Amino acid sequence: MERERGRDERRETVLTDMDELERMAALLQASGRYRILRRLEQQAVYNVPDATPTRRAIILDLETTGLDVERDEIIEMAMLPFDFDSTGRIFSVHEAFGRFRDPGRPIPAEVVALTGISDQMVAGSFIEAAEIEAFLDGPPICLIIAHHAAFDRRFAERLCGAFARLPWACSWSEVPWSDEGFADGTKLGNLASACGFFHDGHRAVDDCRAALELLSRVMPRSGRRGLDLLLESARAPRWRLRAIGAPFELRQVLKDRGYRWDPGENGRTRAWFVDLAEGAVEAERDFLRREIYRRDVDIDARRIDAFDRYSDRC
Numbered sequence: 001m002e003r004e005r006g007r008d009e010r011r012e013t014v015l016t017d018m019d020e021l022e023r024m025a026a027l028l029q030a031s032g033r034y035r036i037l038r039r040l041e042q043q044a045v046y047n048v049p050d051a052t053p054t055r056r057a058i059i060l061d062l063e064t065t066g067l068d069v070e071r072d073e074i075i076e077m078a079m080l081p082f083d084f085d086s087t088g089r090i091f092s093v094h095e096a097f098g099r100f101r102d103p104g105r106p107i108p109a110e111v112v113a114l115t116g117i118s119d120q121m122v123a124g125s126f127i128e129a130a131e132i133e134a135f136l137d138g139p140p141i142c143l144i145i146a147h148h149a150a151f152d153r154r155f156a157e158r159l160c161g162a163f164a165r166l167p168w169a170c171s172w173s174e175v176p177w178s179d180e181g182f183a184d185g186t187k188l189g190n191l192a193s194a195c196g197f198f199h200d201g202h203r204a205v206d207d208c209r210a211a212l213e214l215l216s217r218v219m220p221r222s223g224r225r226g227l228d229l230l231l232e233s234a235r236a237p238r239w240r241l242r243a244i245g246a247p248f249e250l251r252q253v254l255k256d257r258g259y260r261w262d263p264g265e266n267g268r269t270r271a272w273f274v275d276l277a278e279g280a281v282e283a284e285r286d287f288l289r290r291e292i293y294r295r296d297v298d299i300d301a302r303r304i305d306a307f308d309r310y311s312d313r314c
Helices: 002-030 109-115 129-136 149-159 161-165 188-194 204-216 226-235 248-256 278-293
Strands: 055-064 074-084 090-093 097-100 141-146 168-170 238-243 260-262 271-277 300-304
Touching: 055 109, 055 149, 055 204, 074 109, 074 129, 074 149, 074 204, 090 204, 097 129, 129 161, 141 149, 141 226, 149 161, 149 168, 168 226, 188 204, 204 226, 238 278, 248 271, 248 278, 271 278
Parallel strands: 055 141, 141 168
Antiparallel strands: 055 074, 074 090, 074 097, 238 271, 238 300, 260 271
């Protein structure tokens, strides 16, 4: 009895302290002189499950020894499964997969400083493809989401082929953060700060939870959930136009129009490229013929969807 009474007293003290902290935070914020950030707390349920049909997606995050998919290695992987409906409402959040991986060589000092992951933490750790496949082998996964899918997907597919068979979406590029009023950049930490919370950045599971929290939020201008906007983008096919052999002196014109440079990896021809919605393809073809090539030429165009987007296959 004494032990139980002690636990109850401690619990009441904690609750009282939390109430006092929230009161102080409210006072500071109301003054207009302070901005309050709250630590992101782990959440198992965003909306209570009801009769609404749901599907399951996974948020994935990687920490690596560098940016080169051919030379660098994964040192930490996290996957966070969650259930959602067609409107972007998030329901249950399931147990996360979080593993270290020994890259087989010292982790660069700048990566240790950024992530806090040391050689000692990863020593002797492995992530087997079979382990990933077993984690994915449950309720069907309809989407993999990463905050920089163009980076994460290529590393993930090299580690486990199962990722190549799933559609992917990018919470960094496929949510119109700027249009929604987020003016301080689209890095995870910047978006979190704008939404009033902070987390342990550059640790894979924590980054997954932060991304999920952002996607759960109702956007300030459209009034739609972040996940709803992401799903709309992921469902829409796009066309990739490649300006093969474009004159070198016109490269800035292409860059200003949103084209990016493909150096020609995996046997592709080097070229400037842009991804467009289907309705914008013919107008862009006309632009390239008129302003770039200045003659009638065939324009390399390929339809891509979420199964290939962000992969080396594009």
